[in-house]
Each structure stands twice: as C-alpha cells, then as structure tokens.
Amino acid sequence: MTDPVLTTRQKVQRSITRRRRSERWFRASGVMAIGFGLLCLLALFSSIWDKGAPAFRQTVVEFPLMIDGAFLGVSADSSAQELLAADYGGLVRRALKAEFRTAPWQQRRTLYRLISSGADWQIQHLILEQPELINQRITLPLIVDDDVDQWFKHDRPNDLPGRLSEIEIQWLERWIEEERLYTRFNRTFFTNGDSREPELAGIRGAITGTFLTLLVTFMLSFPIGVAAAIYLEEFAPDNRVTRLVEININNLAAVPSITFGLLGLAIFINVFGVERSTPLAGGLVLTLMTLPTIIITGRAALKAVPGSIREAGLGLGASRVQVVFHHVLPPALPGMLTGTIIGMAQALGETAPLLMIGMVAFVVDIPSFVTDPSTVLPVQIFLWSDSPERAFTERTSAAILVLLGFLISMNALAVWLRRRLERRW
Amino acid sequence: MNKQHQTEGEPFSDQSKLSVRNVSVHYGEKQALSDVSLDIGANEVIALIGSSGCGKSTFLRCLNRMNDTIDDCHIRGQIHLDGNDIYAPGVDVVPLRAQVGMVFQKPNPFPKSVYDNVAYGPQIHGLVDNHLELDDLVEYSLQRAGLWNEVKDRLHSPGTGLSGGQQQRLCIARSLAVDPEVILMDEPCSALDPIATARIEELIDELRENYTIAIVTHSMQQAARVSQRTAYFHLGQLVEVNPTDKVFTTPQHPLTEAYITGRFG
Numbered sequence: 002m003t004d005p006v007l008t009t010r011q012k013v014q015r016s017i018t019r020r021r022r023s024e025r026w027f028r029a030s031g032v033m034a035i036g037f038g039l040l041c042l043l044a045l046f047s048s049i050w051d052k053g054a055p056a057f058r059q060t061v062v063e064f065p066l067m068i069d070g071a072f073l074g075v076s077a078d079s080s081a082q083e084l085l086a087a088d089y090g091g092l093v094r095r096a097l098k099a100e101f102r103t104a105p106w107q108q109r110r111t112l113y114r115l116i117s118s119g120a121d122w123q124i125q126h127l128i129l130e131q132p133e134l135i136n137q138r139i140t141l142p143l144i145v146d147d148d149v150d151q152w153f154k155h156d157r158p159n160d161l162p163g164r165l166s167e168i169e170i171q172w173l174e175r176w177i178e179e180e181r182l183y184t185r186f187n188r189t190f191f192t193n194g195d196s197r198e199p200e201l202a203g204i205r206g207a208i209t210g211t212f213l214t215l216l217v218t219f220m221l222s223f224p225i226g227v228a229a230a231i232y233l234e235e236f237a238p239d240n241r242v243t244r245l246v247e248i249n250i251n252n253l254a255a256v257p258s259i260t261f262g263l264l265g266l267a268i269f270i271n272v273f274g275v276e277r278s279t280p281l282a283g284g285l286v287l288t289l290m291t292l293p294t295i296i297i298t299g300r301a302a303l304k305a306v307p308g309s310i311r312e313a314g315l316g317l318g319a320s321r322v323q324v325v326f327h328h329v330l331p332p333a334l335p336g337m338l339t340g341t342i343i344g345m346a347q348a349l350g351e352t353a354p355l356l357m358i359g360m361v362a363f364v365v366d367i368p369s370f371v372t373d374p375s376t377v378l379p380v381q382i383f384l385w386s387d388s389p390e391r392a393f394t395e396r397t398s399a400a401i402l403v404l405l406g407f408l409i410s411m412n413a414l415a416v417w418l419r420r421r422l423e424r425r426w
Numbered sequence: 427m428n429k430q431h432q433t434e435g436e437p438f439s440d441q442s443k444l445s446v447r448n449v450s451v452h453y454g455e456k457q458a459l460s461d462v463s464l465d466i467g468a469n470e471v472i473a474l475i476g477s478s479g480c481g482k483s484t485f486l487r488c489l490n491r492m493n494d495t496i497d498d499c500h501i502r503g504q505i506h507l508d509g510n511d512i513y514a515p516g517v518d519v520v521p522l523r524a525q526v527g528m529v530f531q532k533p534n535p536f537p538k539s540v541y542d543n544v545a546y547g548p549q550i551h552g553l554v555d556n557h558l559e560l561d562d563l564v565e566y567s568l569q570r571a572g573l574w575n576e577v578k579d580r581l582h583s584p585g586t587g588l589s590g591g592q593q594q595r596l597c598i599a600r601s602l603a604v605d606p607e608v609i610l611m612d613e614p615c616s617a618l619d620p621i622a623t624a625r626i627e628e629l630i631d632e633l634r635e636n637y638t639i640a641i642v643t644h645s646m647q648q649a650a651r652v653s654q655r656t657a658y659f660h661l662g663q664l665v666e667v668n669p670t671d672k673v674f675t676t677p678q679h680p681l682t683e684a685y686i687t688g689r690f691g
Contacts, residue, residue, distance in 0.1 A: 309534035317547045318524035
C-alpha cells in the first residue's frame, strides 16, 4: 500500500502540529523556569522578612519620672555641660527601686537591668531640649533591655521560656497589667549607630558610611570611566597597546573583588597613607571595581550612536573633539548613566574588599566627612551576624531588608531613567 | 607598472575652483581610484556618474578630506582648492570642510531641533556675533534650501520629525549656513521619492548661481537634467569628461557609450 501523494499545503499542515507542540513545550519550560525562580525569590524574601520585620518595632515602658533637680545637681539655668553630666540613670534606678519596693537588694541589679542603659540618653536628650522640665513630673516611654524586648515580642505570645527569671517576669506582668508595656516603631534602629547593646544598635552610622563611600566612588569613577570610554572609543588608534588595554579592562570586570581590597591595602593605605576604614579608602577601592563596568557600558552606549551623525558633524567642519562632545556624547549619556547606576548598585553590596581595608572595626560615631572612620551597610550586616544575641539576629535581617530596599530602588531608578531618556532620541 | 591613463574629453579648464591632479586612492591593498585628473570650474554643476564601485564617491570624499576619517585610506596626488594644496602638511581640515560642504546619501539631521541643526555650523565657526544674527542666518539658509515656508512655524521641533525630502533639504540648509564655496552631494536623492527629488534638482539649479556643485548620481537622467559637465568613472579610472549633452548624445569613449546605453551599470 503506498502513501497518497500529498500537496505542499497538506505537508505544511502536517508539520504544523509538530511545530506547535515543540513551541508549546519550549514556552512551558520557560514559564516553569521563571516560576521556579520567582518561587525561590518569594521564599527568600519571606524568610528574611519573617526574621527581620520584628526588628522594626521596639518595646518601651511608660515610665513616670520626677526630674529631681536636687538629686541631679542641675536646675533650669544650668549650662549644657552640667546638663550633660547629670546622672539620669540614677534617677531611673531610684524610681524603679521605689516602684518595686518589695525587691530585696540582691535582686536590685536584676531590676535595674529591665530598662536599657540607653534610657539615660533618652532622658538627657529630653532635658537638653526642654530644661524647663526640671523639677517636673513627666512620663516618657523608656526603651527596655533587649532580653525584655525579645521576651515581649516573641516568647510571651508563644508561651516560650525565655532568658528572663521568674521574678523579672512577675515585674513585667505587673507593667503589662497596668498597660504600660507596648511596642512602637523602632526609631532607634534608624537614628543610632552601632552599639554593644542590641536594643540601641542602629544602622545610621552604616547608612551614612555607605552614602559617603558611594559618593566618593561616584565622584571618582564617573568622570574617569566616561573619559576613558570616550578616549578608547573615539580617539585611541587601533594598535597593540590599545587592544591590550581593552583586554585588561574586560578582564578586570571579572576579577574577584577581594583582590581590589588587597590593592587598596597595599597601595592606598600603605603607600599613599590614606586612613584605613574611611569612606575615602573604601571609595577608592570601589572606584577601581566599578570602573570596568562603567567603561564597558559607556563604550557600548557610544558605539550605538550612528556613524552618520559623526559624518554630518565632520562634514560641517566640526573638529573630532567637537563632534564627540556635541553630537556623540549627549545621546550616549543616558546609557552611560544607567551603566553607572548599575555599577553603583554593585558597589553598594560589596563587602570583601572593604573588609580588607579595615572597615571591620566597631564604629559607633556617625561619620560626617570622608576621612572619618566608618563602616558600610554590608559590613555592618556581616558584623552583626556574628553576634549570638537574638536581638542582633533580628537586626541583621532588618538591615538586610534595608540593603535590599536600596538595591532595588537603585536598579529601578536605572531602568526608569533609561526608559525616560531614551524616548528623546 | 606605470599606467598612463588617457581621459577622453575636456577634463581641464582655465579657471578652476578645484583642481585634481594624478590622484590615486587605496583602501588597504585595494585600489579605489587610479590616476584621476580633473578640474572643476567655479559656479558649475558637474555630475559624476558610473556603475557601483567605480570610485565616484571615493573621489568626492577626497575633495573635502572626508577620507581622512577612514584609517586604511591612502591618497596620492594633489588637489588644489583656489590654488592651495588641501593635502599639504599643516592644512587644517576644519576650515576646509566649512569651505567645501557635503550632503550625504541618507539624510542625517542631528537629533536636535530644526533651528539647532542649521545653527550648529555658524555657532562652531563663530560666524555670527549675536542671537539676532543667528536667527537671520538660519532663516536665510532655510529659504535658500527651499524649506523655510514648511518649517517656519516649527523651528524648534526635532529635525528628525520631518519627511525624507524635507530632511535632505534641511541638510542642504545646514551646509549652506556655513557659507561654503563648493557643495559636494553624494547621491542626495537616492533615498527620496520623485517629487522630493524634483524639488532638490530645482534647488541645485538655483544654487548654481552662487556655488560650485559636484554631484554623484546613479541616475543618468538626473545628471542630464542638472549638470553642465559630466565625468564618467569606470573601475577607479576617469574615462571621460565632457559637457553633459555631449556625453549623453555623442560620447567619445566606447565604455561611456556602453554605460549610457545601458549595456552595463
């Protein structure tokens, strides 16, 4: 039995089913891959969120306090120095002792530990701003110790045994009955620098350090990167030296970042004497890291400008430099900016090279200039992740959330800028 | 081997604007032009014709040193503009290209407004002293290019938003704005429709009064319509140069005859 002779139309029709099937399978595998990726992303985010979100709330206790001027040795006319030096902690302890009069003296240290040592600074701050409150009766929310904070946020709702002793829980339950213990938004996380006390630890120092470091990085890498891209693309002759430079730049983009840290340590810190653990040193190291990215994306942006525009400029009698700066660079700038922002976002998350230049120190003060010792957010996360206290685990995840937030916004900004500026062409 | 090529017709004239002597051009190993000698007279339109790859565009680009932008390109011979060798060492190409303007095959306005396109040349060469003079110069150039009426209400809209024919006239206006003496046109109408083409041919005729024009064209009919002299190139050699009607009615060289009767090309 022979097959009937098929017309071309019928042969095409027959192949359609086969082709459609393989296309459907291809599309399905693509969707599955993306779906899997999104699922993993979701799992990652929800795990970090679960761990970190509680850190955005802190437990406080409404504490009625008599600002006893005689005890503190200050009055409404005291100088700022005298106000700064007064023993506000003693005031709190005295009030606690008075409130829980039944506490035997051995337990007093435990009692005092209920309230964070940061309460001293809270009251000091308030009195400095409003010295008229001296000798007044006030009520203010004082930050509690991190053990109390963790117990109130996690252990108590779940009936878990925490690190608190029976008597501490008794005292706290009394406060809860009086409705004085509650959680509020953790401002301290954003206004304080690093601290040994977890309840007082914040990321302000790290954020400022990151900002200063990225500022140095941008101010150095953008002009150098753009200038190098322009030179390599528009002016460099095509000879062996240029080609060698190109190969090296492409390779630098793939060099492990810790190597740049070693370079920074050896050259910037040891030879040029830049201070370690400063935004200046960090910025210099990150500049080296970001330069290859900026140069490569810059060259791509310049190459994308059509040659006809250059010819038109040259034909009118513009010099090569004029053609580059008047006609080639302006349309290429959005692409270069996008590449720079992506490079910055990469630099934002870099930890290894900054560890090498010493940003691993415990820095408490908020840096105000590029030569002040500082740390950056990824390093802060790294340092906190080492600490055993539960409160630090919480804060590590919260800081990760903040870092991710920055990264996402920077990349979103890059995408938005690119779309917005491209339309004008 | 020293090729002594004999060009038929009248390649030379007494008062020439541009005078080309024994020019040969190589792109790397490949020879694009060999031993071309030609005079281009003032206020004449000369058409350069020939089949693809015969070297006419290369020749044109030599006249304003645009071939300098190509790395592999080597030029021998002499080209004089008003008696001055344009390839002499120390000659600055920037003022040369203001004197010898160029209009390209595909219209290439800058991605700026119509006004800024025309104003760019005068601005970089410092031809005007103030904003009012610039406005006048832009208007004058657009009028000479026959585009003023169509764009006077949208001088600040992007140049790339115009139609093809309008864009090409904008490019012509742009070249006119720097007050050149010679205008080189490299197949200016090949990307345009017949009506836009006719418009530009009219324009070339008007411009002849004040400018010297060399136009490369694929269309023999166009060469016949706009030029006074025609130069026929073949495989890098200048085969014949004669007054246009002579070239198209009684060509001297057999190759010329073969081309214009359509046997090849």
